[in-house]
Amino acid sequence: MKDAAVADPSLARIGPSMRKRSGKVRDERVTLAHGSGGKAMRDLIDDVIVGAFANPLLAPLEDQARIALTTFSALGDRLAFSTDSYVVDPLFFPGGDIGSLAVNGTVNDLAVSGARPLYLSCGFILEEGFEIALLRRVVASMRAAADAAGVAIVTGDTKVVHRGAADKLFINTAGVGVIARGVEIAARRAAPGDAVLVNGTVGDHGATVLKARGDLAIEADLQSDCQPLHGLIAALLEACPDVHCLRDATRGGVATVLNEFALAASVGFVIEEASLPIRTEVRGVCEILGLDPLYMANEGKLVAVVPGAQCKAALAALRAHPAGREAACIGRVVAGPAGSVVMTTIFGGERVVDMLVGDQLPRIC
Amino acid sequence: MKHVDEFRDPAKAKVLLGEIERLVEGLEVCRKRPLQLMEVCGGHTHSIFRYGLEQLLPRAIEFVHGPGCPVCVLPMGRVDDCIALAARPNVIFTTFGDAMRVPGSKLSLLQAKAAGADVRLVYSPLDALALARANPLREVIFFALGFETTMPSTALTVLQAEREGLDNFSLFCNHITIIPTVKAILDSPAITLDGFLGPGHVSMVIGTAPYEFIARHYKKPLVVDGFEPLDILQSVWMLLKQLDEGRCEVENQYQRIVPDAGNQAALAAVSRVFELREFFEWRGLGSIDHSGVRMRERYACFDAERKFSVPNIRIADPKACQCGEVLKGAIKPWQCKVFGTACTPEVPLGALMVSSEGACAAYYNYGGMKRQETGTSACTGATAEPTEAVLP
Numbered sequence: 001m002k003d004a005a006v007a008d009p010s011l012a013r014i015g016p017s018m019r020k021r022s023g024k025v026r027d028e029r030v031t032l033a034h035g036s037g038g039k040a041m042r043d044l045i046d047d048v049i050v051g052a053f054a055n056p057l058l059a060p061l062e063d064q065a066r067i068a069l070t071t072f073s074a075l076g077d078r079l080a081f082s083t084d085s086y087v088v089d090p091l092f093f094p095g096g097d098i099g100s101l102a103v104n105g106t107v108n109d110l111a112v113s114g115a116r117p118l119y120l121s122c123g124f125i126l127e128e129g130f131e132i133a134l135l136r137r138v139v140a141s142m143r144a145a146a147d148a149a150g151v152a153i154v155t156g157d158t159k160v161v162h163r164g165a166a167d168k169l170f171i172n173t174a175g176v177g178v179i180a181r182g183v184e185i186a187a188r189r190a191a192p193g194d195a196v197l198v199n200g201t202v203g204d205h206g207a208t209v210l211k212a213r214g215d216l217a218i219e220a221d222l223q224s225d226c227q228p229l230h231g232l233i234a235a236l237l238e239a240c241p242d243v244h245c246l247r248d249a250t251r252g253g254v255a256t257v258l259n260e261f262a263l264a265a266s267v268g269f270v271i272e273e274a275s276l277p278i279r280t281e282v283r284g285v286c287e288i289l290g291l292d293p294l295y296m297a298n299e300g301k302l303v304a305v306v307p308g309a310q311c312k313a314a315l316a317a318l319r320a321h322p323a324g325r326e327a328a329c330i331g332r333v334v335a336g337p338a339g340s341v342v343m344t345t346i347f348g349g350e351r352v353v354d355m356l357v358g359d360q361l362p363r364i365c
Numbered sequence: 366m367k368h369v370d371e372f373r374d375p376a377k378a379k380v381l382l383g384e385i386e387r388l389v390e391g392l393e394v395c396r397k398r399p400l401q402l403m404e405v406c407g408g409h410t411h412s413i414f415r416y417g418l419e420q421l422l423p424r425a426i427e428f429v430h431g432p433g434c435p436v437c438v439l440p441m442g443r444v445d446d447c448i449a450l451a452a453r454p455n456v457i458f459t460t461f462g463d464a465m466r467v468p469g470s471k472l473s474l475l476q477a478k479a480a481g482a483d484v485r486l487v488y489s490p491l492d493a494l495a496l497a498r499a500n501p502l503r504e505v506i507f508f509a510l511g512f513e514t515t516m517p518s519t520a521l522t523v524l525q526a527e528r529e530g531l532d533n534f535s536l537f538c539n540h541i542t543i544i545p546t547v548k549a550i551l552d553s554p555a556i557t558l559d560g561f562l563g564p565g566h567v568s569m570v571i572g573t574a575p576y577e578f579i580a581r582h583y584k585k586p587l588v589v590d591g592f593e594p595l596d597i598l599q600s601v602w603m604l605l606k607q608l609d610e611g612r613c614e615v616e617n618q619y620q621r622i623v624p625d626a627g628n629q630a631a632l633a634a635v636s637r638v639f640e641l642r643e644f645f646e647w648r649g650l651g652s653i654d655h656s657g658v659r660m661r662e663r664y665a666c667f668d669a670e671r672k673f674s675v676p677n678i679r680i681a682d683p684k685a686c687q688c689g690e691v692l693k694g695a696i697k698p699w700q701c702k703v704f705g706t707a708c709t710p711e712v713p714l715g716a717l718m719v720s721s722e723g724a725c726a727a728y729y730n731y732g733g734m735k736r737q738e739t740g741t742s743a744c745t746g747a748t749a750e751p752t753e754a755v756l757p
Contacts (some may be wrong), residue, residue, distance in 0.1 A: 287369060347378050347594055349417020354730050 023047055024351040030130045034326075035160025037338045045158060047202075049124075052139045057119070057154040060273060065154035067119065074179035079113035080105060083174035086090060093212035094205075095224030099141035102171040104228045107149045108248040111230035112302060114185045115177030117149060119242070120286055123172040128163045138169065149228035151175065183237065187264035189244035194333040195311035196269060196338065197265075197304045198289060199227065199232060199324040202254050206296030207282040210289075218288065220281045227300035232323040236304060239317030245305035252356065255294040257303045258341045266338040271331030271353070273345045279348065293357055305333060372593030373416075387526055388605040389423045392560065399427040400686055401694050401720055402556055402604060406546060406564035407723065408592050408643040414727040416594040417617030426601065430695030430717075430724030432650060433564050435511045435539075437461050437716040437723040439646045441680040443539055444469030447678050448720045449539055450669055451482040457500060459493040460508040467719050468679045473481050474508075478629065490522035490536075497526070497534035497562050509536045514566040516540050516658070517631035518640040521659070535669040538659055541645060543567055544575050544655040553582045560604040563589035565619040570635075572627025573615050580613045580739045591619040638664055646679060648716035649688030686715035698725040705729060720757055 025047045027035075033040040050058060057065045073080060086102040096104075096339045103120065110117040122142065126135070153173075167361075206224040211222050221339055229248060237243060247257045254276075258269045278293050286293050300323065311329055318324035341353040390396050396419060404410060412428045413419060419428060432438055444467050451458035451474065458474070466485065467476045471599035478484035486495050490507050496692065497505035509519045526534045534752060550556065561578055568589045578585050587605040600618045607614060617623055638660060647659025660668040671674070682688065686708065687701040698704055708714035710726050717725035 226370055283369075345415070345417045346373060347416050347418070347421060349419075349421050351417045352412060354729065 003040060005212075008284050011215065014108050015089070018239070022153065023116050024108055025132055028132060030126045030128060030132060030160055031137070032128055032162070035126070035158065040156065043292045044132075046237055046294050048136055049139055049156065052143045053122075053153045055152040055154065055217075057152060058156075065121075067117065067154070068332070071118070072176075074176050075116055075118075076180040078115075078179040080110045080113045080117075080177045081116060081174070082109040083172065083188075084109060085170060085172040087167065087170050088207075088212075089107040090212050091134070093209050093224055094222060095208060095227060096226030096299065097138060097141050098169060098171055100145040100226050102173045103145035103149060103151070104155075104299060105248075105261045105334055106173040106175040107145075107228045107230060108250075108300070108302070110175050110177035111177055111228070112248050113177075113248040114233065114243070114246070115149050115179045115230075116182035116234075117175055117177040117228075117230050119356065120146065120151055120153045120173050120175040122153050124156070125166050125170040125172075126160045127168050128160055128168045129194070130168050135259075138171075145228070148323060149230060153154060172202045180243070184219035185243050185246050187245050187247070187261050190261045190265035190267050190269075190305045190333050191244065191307075192267060192333050192335045193308045194237060194244055194305045195308050195320065196258070196271065196331040196333065197217060197311070197329050198249070198254060198277065199229070199302050199304075199318050199328060200300075200328075201279045201282065202249065202276065202298060203282045203286065203293030204279060205297030205299040206253065206291075206295075207285045209297070210283065218285060220285055221278075222281050222285070225298055225300035227323055229302055229323060230302060232318065232321045234322045235317050235324075240306050240310040240314040242310065243304055243306050243314070245303075247303055249303050250299060251297050253293070253295040254301070254303055255292070255353045256355055257342065258353065259339075261303075261305060262341050263325065263339045265333075266334045268334040268338060269341040270329060270334055271341065271343050273343050277326050277328045294353060308332065369593065370589070372428075372595045374595065377595055378421070378598055380422065381595070381602055385426075385598065385602050385605060385632075386423050388602070389425050392425075392605065392608060394608075395425040396578045398557070399425050400559050400605075400608075401427050401429050402560050402562060402601065403431045403550075403694060404545065404562040404590070404597075405428040405431040405433045406562075406567070406590075407437065407720070408566065409562055409564075409590060409597060410434070410596060410724055410727050412592050412594060414730075415589060418594060418597060422598075423684050424546070427694075429558060430691070430727070431561075432550070432647065432692050433543060433567075434717075434720055434723050435513065436467055436586040436720035437514075437540060437735060438541070438647045438649060439464075439467055439510065439539060440646045441468065441470050441682075441714075442646070442676075442678050444473070444514065444672075445471070445680065446507055446675040446677060447474060447481070450473055450673060451484050453504070453673065455470050456483065457503050457505045458482060458508065459487045459496060459498055459505060459737070460484065461488075461510060462486045463720055464510055466510060474694060489653050490738070494522050494526055494531070494534060498529070500531060506536065507534070507536050508687050509538045509540055512543050512564070512567050513635070514540060516639065517570060517628070518630075518633045523638050523664055525700075526633065527664070531664070535667050535672050536660065537669040537675075538639075540639065540658045541656055542572075542641075545652065545653055546647065547579065549650065549653045549656075551579070551585070552602050555695075556693060557584060558694060559608065560585055561587040561600045562600050563587045563603070564591060564616070565591045565596075565623060568617075568619065568623045570628050570631050573617050573623070573625045574627075576615045580615050584613045587616045589619050589623055598735040614652050618725055624648040624692060639659075648682060649686065649692055650687070683714045688715040688717050688725075691717055693733050699755050701725070701754075 032043045091098045107117045208222040304361040318327035493507035572614040588600040588603045601709045642657040665671045685703045690696045717723035
C-alpha cells in the first residue's frame with residue numbers, strides 16, 4: 001500500500017500535463033516527427049494550421065467537416081466540386097505565394113461554373129527540413145485569401161516526407177460551391193456569333209514566376225495576377241445571365257482554353273492579336289525568351305464566351321469590377337474550321353494557334 | 366517595347382507590300398513560275414509564320430525554308446551521344462531548353478532526365494560554368510550547339526574556364542557553320558532558288574563578306590535580314606529590287622545590328638578555341654565538308670568527346686523523311702509523305718518537325734489554312750506545283 005501511495009502522486013502530476021500540452025511548436029524546421037501521428041503532429045496542426053484557419057466547421061477537429069445540406073440547397077440546385085494541387089517554385093513571388101494560389105486556384109475552378117464557392121479542404125505535403133516560419137507565412141496567406149474569397153477552409157491533412165521526396169511544400173485544395181438554378185455555363189455551348197472576352201492582361205503570372213526563379217538575369221517590374229474571380233463572375237452573370245462558356249486561363253494560358261472550347265463545341269475561334277491586352281513588361285520577357293504570352297499561365301484571368309449581342313453589356317460589367325478593369329473583347333466564335341483557333345496578326349495575316357505539345361515552362365502553378 | 370513595335374507597324378507594312386506587289390508584276394520570271402526565296406535562318410521561318418507574312422505577300426513569292434535551325438539539323442547519333450554522356454555517373458549535363466525534346470534513336474534528353482540522368486536547363490554556357498564552380502566534385506558538361514551566333518559565347522566560356530583552372534567542366538561540341546551548307550544546297554542539281562534572306566544573327570558575328578561567293582559565283586542576290594516582320598518585308602523588297610535591276614549583290618538590311626565587318630573580337634575568340642572538322646553530319650542533308658567545328662588540341666581537356674568516350678554511332682535518317690528535299694525547296698513541307706501522319710511535333714520523325722523553328726513544325730503549328738487552300742495530298746500537290754521539276 002505504501003508503494004502505491006508513492007506512485008499515485010507522480011501519476012497525479014504527470015497525468016494532467018499529458019492531457020494538456022502547451023501545444024506550441026518550438027522547432028524551427030519540420031521533422032519527420034511532425035508527420036508521425038503523435039504529439040508533435042498534433043502541435044503542428046493545432047498551433048500552425050488550425051489556429052490560423054479557425055472557423056466553426058473546422059473547430060471540432062473530427063476527421064471530416066460536417067455541413068448541413070440546407071446550406072447548399074438554399075443557394076442553388078447543383079453542387080460544384082473541384083480539386084487542384086499546387087507545386088509552384090518558388091513558393092513566394094511578387095503578387096502572391098503558394099498559399100494564396102492554392103486558395104484562389106480552387107475558388108476560381110469552382111467560380112467559372114457560375115458557382116458560389118463555399119468550403120475548401122487543404123492537404124499539405126511538407127518536405128523534412130521545411131522552415132516552420134515559412135509554413136506559418138503560407139498558412140496566414142491562405143487564411144487571408146480565403147477571407148477575401150468568402151470561403152472557409154474546413155478540413156485538412158498534413159504529411160511529412162523525407163528530404164528530397166518532395167520540393168519544400170506541396171498543397172492540394174479541394175472545394176465545393178453551389179450553382180444557382182438556371183445557370184448553365186459549359187464549353188460545348190460556344191456558338192458562331194459569340195464574342196470572346198478576357199478580364200485583363202494575359203501572361204502576368206507565368207512571366208512573374210519565371211523571373212522570380214532568379215535564373216534569368218532579367219530586370220522587370222512584374223506581378224502575379226493571383227486573385228479570386230467569383231465576385232467578377234457574379235457581376236458578369238448579373239449583366240449577362242446567358243454566359244455560354246467560362247474558364248480560368250491557368251496552365252497553358254488563354255490559347256489552351258480557346259482550343260478546349262473550340263474542340264468541345266466543334267466551332268472555330270478567331271482572335272485579334274491587336275486586341276489582346278498584354279503588359280509591356282510581360283511582352284518584353286516573352287520577346288527575350290522566345291515565349292508566347294498566349295500560352296503563359298494566369299492565376300486571376302478568365303476567358304468568357306457570351307452571345308454577340310451581349311458583348312457590350314458583358315464588357316461593361318467586367319470593366320466595372322476591380323478584377324476586370326482591363327477587360328477586352330479579343331475575338332469571336334465562327335462556324336469553322338471546327339476545333340481550330342486562328343489569330344489575325346497585327347499585320348492582317350493569319351496563323352493557327354494550336355495547343356502546345358508540352359509546357360513552355362514547367363511547374364508554374 | 367518601342368524598339369520592337371516600330372518594326373511591326375502595319376501601316377508601313379502596307380506600303381512595303383504595295384511596292385513588293387508592283388515589283389513582282391514587272392518581273393519576267395514570275396510569269397512562268399513562283400519566285401523562290403530561301404530564308405536561311407530558322408528565326409526567319411518562325412517570324413514569317415508568326416506574323417502570317419506568307420499570306421500577305423503575292424502568291425508569286427514562295428519562301429523556301431532553309432537549314433538554319435541548329436536543333437533541327439542535329440543528327441540522331443549526336444543526341445544518342447548526349448544521352449550517353451548525361452547517363453555517366455557524376456555528370457551534370459547542361460543544355461539549352463529547345464534541345465531537350467530532340468529525339469535520339471531511343472530517347473530524348475527530356476526522357477533521359479526522367480529516367481534518372483542529371484540534365485539541367487541553362488540559358489547560357491556561363492550558367493554551366495557557374496554550376497561547375499559550385500559542384501567541384503562533379504563533371505559539368507555543356508551541350509554546345511548552334512551556328513556562329515552561339516559559338517563566341519561558348520568559346521569565351523572555355524577561355525574563362527581555362528583562366529580559372531577548372532578541371533570539371535567540358536563541352537560536347539556540336540557547333541556548325543552555315544556557309545558550307547548554303548554552298549552544298551546551291552551545288553545540288555536543278556536548284557531554282559532566286560535569292561537568299563541571309564541570317565541576321567550569324568552575320569552579326571561573321572559580317573557580310575563570307576556571302577560574296579553566292580552573288581559572284583552562283584549569281585544569286587542575298588540580303589542580310591533582321592527578324593521583325595518589317596525587316597523581312599524590306600529584305601524581300603530589296604531582293605526584288607536587285608532582281609528587277611538585274612543585280613546580284615550582297616546587301617545588308619539589318620545594319621542596326623550587323624556591321625559589314627562582323628565582330629572581330631568574337632571571331633578571334635572562336636578561332637582561338639575552335640577549328641574546322643573535316644566533315645559534319647547534318648540531319649536531313651547528310652555529311653557536309655567543313656561544316657562543323659571542334660575544339661583545338663590546346664583545349665582538349667575541355668572537350669567531352671576527348672575526355673570521355675562517346676558511342677559516336679551514325680544513325681541513318683528514317684527513310685520516309687524527305688527533309689532534304691524540303692530544305693532545298695524541292696517540295697513544300699506538307700508534300701512530304703509522312704507530314705502530319707507519321708511525323709508530328711509530338712512524335713517527330715524528321716529534323717524539320719523537331720523544333721518550333723523547323724519549317725515542318727511551323728507549317729504544322731501555324732500553317733493549316735494555306736495548306737487547306739492548296740490541297741493536302743503529296744501526290745496531287747506535287748503535280749500542281751511548278752517546283753516538281755526540281756525533284757531529285
